[in-house]
């Protein structure tokens with residue numbers, strides 16, 4: 001493994017790219033041209049960048065790397081869902097050693113529907129939260145992803161056949177995005193920028209397990225992103241049994257932070273609630289959840305659990321899910337059931353591919 005001194009393109013914003021070009025005797029407008037090739041046209045092939053001089057293309061070939069990761073797996077489900085397992089080099093090395101799982105792997109998923117192309121991305125390598133039902137937290141966390149590595153996931157997914165433009169991005173892959181907030185916000189700036197991928201900020205969703213201080217800080221973020229709170233249980237007692245970080249903040253504290261979010265941004269919050277068969281899917285849980293949701297005028301997304309090998313939770317019955325939804329709706333809460341069966345044949349539950357790679361030793 002060798003040291004890589006090249007600049008990582010996707011880590012730069014436009015002013016950074018202009019400064020980089022300027023420092024190498026390239027004209028300022030070359031930065032915009034480069035950004036257009038990479039983000040708008042989706043190419044990193046210097047040979048096609050014919051509006052740049054040959055001398056500048058040679059310089060770029062030596063001093064710039066466009067991608068940092070390596071595609072270890074690329075799986076497509078029968079329903080069109082596509083999942084990539086990416087490997088990230090350790091600091092100071094070029095590429096991961098092929099075939100050896102190191103924990104520096106992350107997953108990202110493209111979920112196509114008639115009107116949307118949603119990229120589900122990771123913010124960390126693994127996850128420090130360790131929710132009891134989730135494969136992502138099983139091996140802990142290996143580190144944060146940089147902004148460029150977050151952007152790279154969307155860029156790679158957009159290039160897959162039939163995808164074209166990504167319309168939505170959700171931070172619902174591996175990791176707790178607000179535990180890596182600075183990189184996540186920088187990535188969102190690039191995803192949203194007219195010179196970047198041009199994705200509407202409102203169609204970018206940060207999904208957090210709930211860090212009240214970080215939610216309050218996010219209220220001041222200049223871009224109007226959407227916030228989702230992974231509640232998964234309507235009270236502290238039940239929540240602490242499945243989310244270790246629930247020890248650090250109570251449901252009322254989270255609701256306070258959410259109310260501040262709504263007051264300051266005017267944007268509604270979505271509560272994510274993963275239905276675990278026989279655990280949090282009873283009528284009384286739905287009634288309690290409806291009271292919580294009404295307090296903060298939240299919508300609720302119900303997610304049917306996808307089983308993970310080795311974890312003790314079951315998928316809920318279809319009837320139980322419908323009753324749960326009906327109770328919420330009758331209480332006046334806007335509730336949707338997310339189509340979590342999508343991609344089941346490629347292990348779409350977050351973290352499953354990485355977990356398998358690590359268990360198999362690569």
Ligand code: SF4
Pocket residue numbers: 127128129130131134135136137173174175176209350
């Ligand atoms: S559900 Fe989210 S927060 Fe919990 S362990 Fe998985 S990735 Fe981390």
